Amino acid sequence: MAPRTASFKLVLLGESAVGKSSLVLRFVRDEFSDFRESTIAAFLTQTVPLDDSTNIKFEIWDTVGYKSLAPIYFRNANAAVIVYDITQASFDKAKSWVRELQRQADPNIVIMLVGNKSDLKASRKVPRELAEQFAKDEELLFTEASAKTGDGVDGLFMSIAKKLPLAAPKTPGSSGVKVANTPKSEESQRACTC
Template sequence: MKSRADTRCVSCITLSVWYDNKVVNVDGSKVKLQIWDTAGQERFRSVTHAYYRDAHALLLLYDVMNKGSFDNTRAWLAEVHEYAQDDVVIMLIGNKCDVNGDRVIRREDGERLAREYNVAFMETSAKTGLNVDLAFMAVAR
């Protein structure tokens, strides 16, 4: 999400695995985040299992303009609970919250799903950068 927001990419789609580092200041200490952006398509699901095992935090994004994307988050959340460490920090994120007319998934739907799986929730816009840094800071704490 970081590089996409920095370059203001309008329609970036992950097609395999993308990696970056981000250093954030948390309560006066520098924390280095290693960010692995894996593709959300079904055909990449088996590849992502390996990334769950060593993760300390996971951000699961869905597109607020795409019902299929939102519906798939249940399967991803189930997989995270199966393969990730018990103490992993999980945040569900509704992305593209800057759109209005084309929005299909309401904020309340995302909040409800997050409560159901007992995970944090936030909406972001990779296009405008809204809440992107805040999401990283929230899981870094």
């Protein structure tokens, strides 16, 4: 029997130039470029196998870093990835994105805090322990990753996939979860060795 595919809306949030688009392009296309223009908004999908019977299809909204537009993107989102750059003072901004989601998003949203550019350890400004403690206090998922090297990128999305409410998905439209049986050969499916 073909595995079912459950679709979930995921939004990427964070300040400009922290690497949101680079993370998602590494995940979806396994690509990286040092020279990327600022994103206005982009929509990409990626399907990963959760287990033998279920695939997770991420419907990823890569957003511009303007708070005024954010509610448009995270309406009906099942998950959010909030990105900061470990080499910049973008961590405080990431914390304010968390507060924004806690205030306006669905209370069951899965939130992952990601410290990007972990390959630049010599330029680190944000101690990992500080971010880990904040994530623990706020009951968020947390990891560091590098869009440049790919380190931790697949793992962060798989961590989110494992936390999504698969046990009793609601009807399409009520929670953003859509379930369908999909053949394993689906073109966008990608094996994740996390």
